[in-house]
Amino acid sequence: MIRVLLPVHLRTLARLEAEVQLEVEGRPTLRSVLDALEARYPVLQGTIRDHVTLRRRPFVRFFACEQDLSHEQPDTPLPDAVATGAEPFLVIGAMAGG
Amino acid sequence: MSRVRLLIGTRKGAFVLNSDGKRKKWKISGPHFAGWEIYHLKGSPVDPNRMYASQTSGWFGQKIQRSNDGGATWEPVGDKFVYDGVPGTHQWYDGTQHPWEFKRVWHLEPSLSEPETVYAGAEDAALFRSTDGGQTWAELAGLRSAKGHLWQPGAGGMGLHTILLEAAHPERIVVAISAAGVFRTDDAGKTWRPANRGLKSPFALPDPDAEVGHCVHRIALHPSRPGVLFMQKHWDVMRSDDAGDSWHEVSGNLPSDFGFPIDVHAHEPETIYVVPIKSDSEHFPPDGKLRVYRSRTGGNEWEALTKGLPQKDCYLNVLRDAMAVDSLEPCGVYFGTTGGQVYGSADSGDTWNPIVRDFPAVLSVEVQTLP
Numbered sequence: 001m002i003r004v005l006l007p008v009h010l011r012t013l014a015r016l017e018a019e020v021q022l023e024v025e026g027r028p029t030l031r032s033v034l035d036a037l038e039a040r041y042p043v044l045q046g047t048i049r050d051h052v053t054l055r056r057r058p059f060v061r062f063f064a065c066e067q068d069l070s071h072e073q074p075d076t077p078l079p080d081a082v083a084t085g086a087e088p089f090l091v092i093g094a095m096a097g098g
Numbered sequence: 099m100s101r102v103r104l105l106i107g108t109r110k111g112a113f114v115l116n117s118d119g120k121r122k123k124w125k126i127s128g129p130h131f132a133g134w135e136i137y138h139l140k141g142s143p144v145d146p147n148r149m150y151a152s153q154t155s156g157w158f159g160q161k162i163q164r165s166n167d168g169g170a171t172w173e174p175v176g177d178k179f180v181y182d183g184v185p186g187t188h189q190w191y192d193g194t195q196h197p198w199e200f201k202r203v204w205h206l207e208p209s210l211s212e213p214e215t216v217y218a219g220a221e222d223a224a225l226f227r228s229t230d231g232g233q234t235w236a237e238l239a240g241l242r243s244a245k246g247h248l249w250q251p252g253a254g255g256m257g258l259h260t261i262l263l264e265a266a267h268p269e270r271i272v273v274a275i276s277a278a279g280v281f282r283t284d285d286a287g288k289t290w291r292p293a294n295r296g297l298k299s300p301f302a303l304p305d306p307d308a309e310v311g312h313c314v315h316r317i318a319l320h321p322s323r324p325g326v327l328f329m330q331k332h333w334d335v336m337r338s339d340d341a342g343d344s345w346h347e348v349s350g351n352l353p354s355d356f357g358f359p360i361d362v363h364a365h366e367p368e369t370i371y372v373v374p375i376k377s378d379s380e381h382f383p384p385d386g387k388l389r390v391y392r393s394r395t396g397g398n399e400w401e402a403l404t405k406g407l408p409q410k411d412c413y414l415n416v417l418r419d420a421m422a423v424d425s426l427e428p429c430g431v432y433f434g435t436t437g438g439q440v441y442g443s444a445d446s447g448d449t450w451n452p453i454v455r456d457f458p459a460v461l462s463v464e465v466q467t468l469p
């Protein structure tokens with residue numbers, strides 16, 4: 001079971017009040033977790049990844065286990081603690097002020 | 099008794115304001131989609147409770163929201179705006195060619211006859227149409243064939259901001275793009291051609307006959323006179339009497355012919371409104387006085403409308419989509435400012451009152467006249 005925490009604007013869009021719990025087959029990766037998230041909440045398609053290229057949007061970040069995974073390849077396995085549900089996978093709206 | 103509903107898009111959400119026909123007291127609902135930029139929201143002329151809103155964010159991209167109950171509740175619909183085929187390139191600031199990239203929807207225009215049909219004007223400039231209430235979108239890609247490789251974004255981006263539909267000519271659509279110009283189709287979007295003859299932009303386009311590249315800020319028409327178009331250009335207020343085949347200047351005695359919005363009185367097709375702004379480098383009213391200018395002669399002769407508007411120390415802007423008229427008698431006129439005020443006039447502009455003073459910067463104003 002994978003635990004996913006979303007930023008408030010995406011929780012509002014998906015009408016969620018708390019974290020999302022997802023079942024992902026096999027070793028979870030960035031791609032497989034996001035695929036599962038978007039399959040359950042289609043309204044999130046296009047908000048985290050571009051509709052066409054499926055690249056991460058520039059001001060979205062992926063954190064887990066005190067690591068920034070934003071620049072990892074989509075098929076990189078997520079940390080064991082995320083795979084077991086001990087730690088959440090965080091989707092972050094980047095600090096982008098100035 | 100008739101009533102009116104204002105639809106306000108702002109930098110931080112949407113607001114719906116309702117009033118009776120007196121237009122003195124307003125009930126405010128919102129913010130809807132708090133924290134998101136709402137470039138535009140508009141109701142269907144066929145079913146006024148059917149509304150569409152463009153919700154955008156620099157973080158999370160583009161969403162389209164739809165309401166079926168007059169803005170009380172909303173549901174997200176489709177937001178997959180994919181250019182048809184290989185979109186190719188357009189002119190970039192440095193003169194090189196740059197690939198077309200979807201950024202956001204600037205304007206939504208519901209069909210005059212079909213509540214499930216709605217058009218979306220996008221940045222990078224393109225026109226999309228949905229015939230299923232916004233669930234899916236298809237580009238009218240012929241538009242980009244109208245010399246799209248020569249279009250170049252202005253400082254505000256290359257957005258398609260005006261979509262004019264005509265009940266008398268259902269196959270005709272006139273659009274305007276910043277900073278490419280006006281384009282018209284007479285076959286429901288299959289083929290398009292530039293409609294910029296007569297526009298002069300000597301500081302941007304040294305060629306006086308340039309077919310595209312004009313910085314058109316807004317166009318408006320009166321439904322009873324579909325061939326007559328009024329334009330606020332980057333500089334110059336212009337008029338066409340042949341549906342955009344040719345344009346001539348009607349700036350007349352305006353204190354500045356720079357500005358963004360332009361609109362037409364609901365019952366007087368020759369009465370038009372603009373809000374002069376000092377210049378392209380000083381986006382605020384001349385002399386710190388917020389004045390709407392009205393022409394009752396279709397241009398050239400303008401009068402300042404000042405009663406109820408700040409006449410000193412006023413340094414805000416009124417954006418291109420932020421003016422609208424209702425169809426009550428007398429005609430109501432409304433506009434929103436980058437300072438967060440929405441002003442309304444229930445007497446065709448003779449006197450004004452602030453409806454709200456402290457909204458986020460206003461991006462768009464639409465009004466619905468309801469039974």
